[in-house]
Structure formats: C-alpha cells, structure tokens
Amino acid sequence: MHHLLPWLWEHGLRDLAAELPAGALVTLVPVGVLGLLPVHAAGGPAAPGAPFADWDFLLDRVLVRYAPNARILAEARRRAAECENRPLTLLTMDAPDALPDSPLRYARHETAVIAARWRAGGNTGVTLPDASGPQVLAALPRHSVWHWSCHAQAWPDDILQSALHLQDGPLRLRDLLDVPESPRRLAVLSACDSHVTGRTLPDEAVSLPGGLMQIGVAGVVATYWRAHDQAAVFVTAKFYELWRERGLPPPAALAHAQRWLRRATQGELDAYLPGVLIRPKDPVHAERWSAQRVFDVPYRWALFAFSGV
Numbered sequence: 001m002h003h004l005l006p007w008l009w010e011h012g013l014r015d016l017a018a019e020l021p022a023g024a025l026v027t028l029v030p031v032g033v034l035g036l037l038p039v040h041a042a043g044g045p046a047a048p049g050a051p052f053a054d055w056d057f058l059l060d061r062v063l064v065r066y067a068p069n070a071r072i073l074a075e076a077r078r079r080a081a082e083c084e085n086r087p088l089t090l091l092t093m094d095a096p097d098a099l100p101d102s103p104l105r106y107a108r109h110e111t112a113v114i115a116a117r118w119r120a121g122g123n124t125g126v127t128l129p130d131a132s133g134p135q136v137l138a139a140l141p142r143h144s145v146w147h148w149s150c151h152a153q154a155w156p157d158d159i160l161q162s163a164l165h166l167q168d169g170p171l172r173l174r175d176l177l178d179v180p181e182s183p184r185r186l187a188v189l190s191a192c193d194s195h196v197t198g199r200t201l202p203d204e205a206v207s208l209p210g211g212l213m214q215i216g217v218a219g220v221v222a223t224y225w226r227a228h229d230q231a232a233v234f235v236t237a238k239f240y241e242l243w244r245e246r247g248l249p250p251p252a253a254l255a256h257a258q259r260w261l262r263r264a265t266q267g268e269l270d271a272y273l274p275g276v277l278i279r280p281k282d283p284v285h286a287e288r289w290s291a292q293r294v295f296d297v298p299y300r301w302a303l304f305a306f307s308g309v
Helices: 004-019 032-036 070-083 107-120 133-142 156-161 208-214 229-245 250-263 266-272 283-291
Strands: 025-028 043-045 055-057 063-066 089-094 124-128 145-149 151-153 163-166 169-172 184-190 217-223 304-308
Touching (some): 070 208, 070 217, 107 229, 124 133, 229 250, 266 283
Parallel strands (some): 025 063, 145 184
Antiparallel strands (some): 217 304
C-alpha cells in the first residue's frame, strides 16, 4: 500500500482530482486489473515525511463509489428511490467461529453495536448469532438492510464460488442469486475480500457486491482484502451513525467514517466505543497510548469500498 497508493496518485489520479469539483460524487466502473485497485484511496504525503493521517487522498477531495456497469447503477438508483419512503429493517448476522483456525474476536461485538444503534433510532431489526445458511436464506427476503460480520473468500477465476463463511459452511454467491429479487436499501459485507471482482469477464465488475445489486440491493459496502476486525467495528459503527443518525448518503457516510478512523487517536476511539481497544493499566503508558493513532495506515482503512447508490 505504501508504494501502490502514491503510484496511483502520481500517475493520473491527482490530475483527475484537480479537475473535479470538491465534494463531487464520482462513479468508477473498474474493468480488468483496475477492479483490484483501491482507486478511492490513491494518495500521497502532503509534505515529505508527513504521517499517514495527513496524507492527501482522493477520498478527501471527492466521494467515490463503484458500479459493475451503468445499467446496474441506474437500477440501483431506482431501487434506492423505492426504499426512500419505506421503513427499513435490519438483519445482522455473525459467524465468528466459522473457521476455527481463525476466529473473529470482535464479530459479535460488531453486530451488537450495530443492532443497538439501529434500534436506538426506533428502527426494527433481527440479529442471527452464529448464523447458518438456511437461517440466513430464510431471513434475507424479510429485511431491507443486511449486515454480515464473518469470514469471506473470493474466487476471482470462478466468482460465483465466492462465499461468506457461516457456521455451517460457505454461503456462495450463486446461492445468494437465488434470493427473490426485491428493493433493498443496503448490504454491508464486513468480511475479508468481499469486494474482489472476477477475472473471466474483463468488461464487467462481477463480484459479491455486483451479485447483490442484481437481486435488488441498491448499495453495498465491501472490502478489497483481509479486514482488521477491530477496525471493522469502528468503521461500520461510524458508518451507521453518519447514515442513519446524521442523514448522510451512504457513499458520503463511508468516506467520512474512513477519514475519521484514519485520524482518530486511540483515546478518541476508546471514548467512542469503550472496550474494543485494550488500554494499558500503567498511567504513563496509558497517556502515551491515548495519543497514538492506530488505524492511520492505509492497509487498515482503505479496504472498505462502496458500490451502488
């Protein structure tokens, strides 16, 4: 990331950003190898030796969203409009022990935080702890917002095999495509590699987000690579706060959540969600710890991307 993001910035994206109005909403339809690159996080140091928190990134200048193609984006816009005046219901799902060799220590914490914030606003929702495939497939049609906190695996050479790992095994993209099509506002895939696109159709961004948009989901938050589960808790919690409580459109809510995470100190994060980070008991170490930034490295926050509307 330390070399790739400045390379993208220097080889065209800084010049492109300079031509765009500040705060503009930019839609990217990545094809071929471009689908593997976190274009929204292209950037470089504002001054030699500047810390990551002070780098100049594309998402600081404009709002970036991705789309498989123009047709699906237009359909997503229509789906979002249909959901505008309907009450949204949230389905949160976690499967922290689906892969025993790699347990997700904060998955359940994440779904609990998201569900509590959602219900605090008077909204309704259901949580499926230790979710299984049959449970999820039965519940999905009844809800308009889906939040997964689990492992995922992308298969770029056979993208329909890409899967979200639940307690009883993988729930594959080909299975999700059988969910009855209906207007749904949003899906959050807080899971590793969930934004990765397939290689077999170079002119189409075929992926888990693209598949979900095909069955009626207007917008999808997903990840480019392996997620840091503590960072995921903070990003998703801030995202829902900005979207549902402050009224920001989802692409803006995600961008602001990423900017906030990048710049927040450990003390600020601990005050926002107590108990996620481990505070040192020694007062001297605790004071130094509180002033440090822990998620400013692009690898920690740049993996999240928004597709659709």
